[in-house]
Amino acid sequence: MNWKPEYTITDHLLLTMREIGEATGEIKSFGITPKMLARLELEARELSSYASTSIEGNPLPLTDVKKLLKTRKEHLRDTEREVLNYNRVLQALYTSVRSGKFTLNLKTLEKTQKQVVEGLMDNPDDCGHIRQAPVVIRNPRKIDEIVFIPPDAKDVPALLNELNNFVNTHIGKIDSVILAGLFHRQYVIIHPFMDGNGRTARLLTTAILGKAGLDLFEIFSFENYYNQNITRYFKAVGLEGDYYELEDSIDFTYWLEYFANGILDELQRIRKTLPETMPPQPRLExxxxxxxxxxxxxxxxxxxxxxxxxxxxxxxxxxxxxxxxxxxxxxxxxxxxxxxxxxxxxxxxx
Structure with missing residues (x-):
């Protein structure tokens, strides 16, 4: 069975995607040197490591995250380990995508989740293994209120294989932003692990953006956009109810508009950090x-x-x-x- 997501290419989405292309081209036209690119990538990793863990409730401020990533502490609190894990996986994914070695499959998903939650979970069986038990998504403000019931554990492997196959067969056929956005939300809906699903989803989404050909995917942090309004992010990416009652009516249109807005917002933020006129580039003889x-x-x-x-x-x-x-x-x-x-x-x- 093949997964066929429902969505509409609205005028708003089309306009946003065009603006993403224009913003990317404008940034590249600045003649960014390798050193500047390295600095932008470092700043993006700092921001992503901070924002993505902050979304999950990590209290470390950005200033502390930046200091942490520049030091080598031996004794780590869980909040610090969570940030370092995220940064380490992000760096590894950058390298994997650049070298052409990134492959989306169950093994990649399990490896990524294991690295994300390393040293943070009591049950080792929950690290790097698709869940074998049911889970529910609760309202963080009313812990006794169940918001969403994801698919049964027995159905998760098949759903993931369908999702991975969809992404792999549509690289180069569907715009990178749409393809990565579809993966992101469907992965969150499937909720394949006992913990670390949000962080794993955002990390793999970054890799898919790069794999599918989005230029400069390493220098922006869409996680930062989500962290500015976490409630809106959860509402856009999630579902309310029982998966089996909703699966035939899930529409990805609004989420894709939101997802594309996040990428554009970040590209525009980066554009503002660049000087209006670039200094003369050193001449190569x-x-x-x-x-x-x-x-x-x-x-x-x-x-x-x-x-x-x-x-x-x-x-x-x-x-x-x-x-x-x-x-x-x-x-x-x-x-x-x-x-x-x-x-x-x-x-x-x-």
């Missing part, structure tokens, strides 16, 4: 471009290889490599005579 072209063709370059294609002195060649490293275009690998240079991760994604 022909020999610098020669290095970059060689790496693009062969994957890497060593001092010896550069010497074979260049007439510049050894001292000048060392300065050429240093300049490209300082600008963030390349990074050094190996040591001693085994030293070589490759394109930096951030430059590769420009």
């Amino acid at each position: 022909g020999h610098h471009k020669q290095i970059l072209d060689y790496i693009h063709e062969h994957g890497s370059i060593s001092q010896h290889e550069y010497g074979n294609i260049s007439t510049r002195s050894l001292a000048a060649r060392k300065l050429d490599f240093k300049k490209l490293i300082d600008l963030g275009f390349i990074e050094v690998k190996g040591t001693g005579r085994g030293t070589y240079y490759v394109i930096s991760q951030v430059y590769r994604n420009l």
Whole structure:
């Protein structure tokens, strides 16, 4: 059985998606250097780690989260571990998507959830394993009030497989924003784990945005948008009632409009952080471009290889490599005579 979500491409959604494309293009047109891109990515991870855990009730303020991510504390409170877990998984997903190794399947879902809740759950059977028991979603303000009853545990694996297959078969066929948005809400509705569902959903949504081709997916935090009005987020993403009474009438239109608004809002926030006029970019000479072209063709370059294609002195060649490293275009690998240079991760994604 194939999952076929119901939704309508409204004028509002179409306009928002077009504005997302324009905002992304405008940000890229600023000539962002690799170092600036790395800074924006770091800020996005800080904000996402703060906001996504805050949505779940974590009381750590953003200032404390930023300090925590820059230190290596040995003795962690649960609130700190929760933030560090989120940041660690987010970094791993960035790398996985960039390298083309990200695959959406049950194994990925279980691995992500396990990393999210690591050290935070009493029952190890609930870490990295699809739930085997029923769950209910309660009103956080009235704990005795049941808001939603998710699918039975026996149906969860099949529902997840349908969702994963839908996403995998529609990459490149459905707009990345719509595809990621559909995944996000359906995952939350299925509620496949005993805990960590919201954080896992938001992390995997980020990865799907990147996998499906949304440029600069690493530099914005849609979690930040949700955290500004948590009640609205829960109302938009969730359902009220019994899943089996609602499954044939679930419409994703309003959620997709909300989801797209969140991405646009974040892109516009980033745009405002960039200066109106960018400083002049450092000029690359022909020999610098020669290095970059060689790496693009062969994957890497060593001092010896550069010497074979260049007439510049050894001292000048060392300065050429240093300049490209300082600008963030390349990074050094190996040591001693085994030293070589490759394109930096951030430059590769420009």
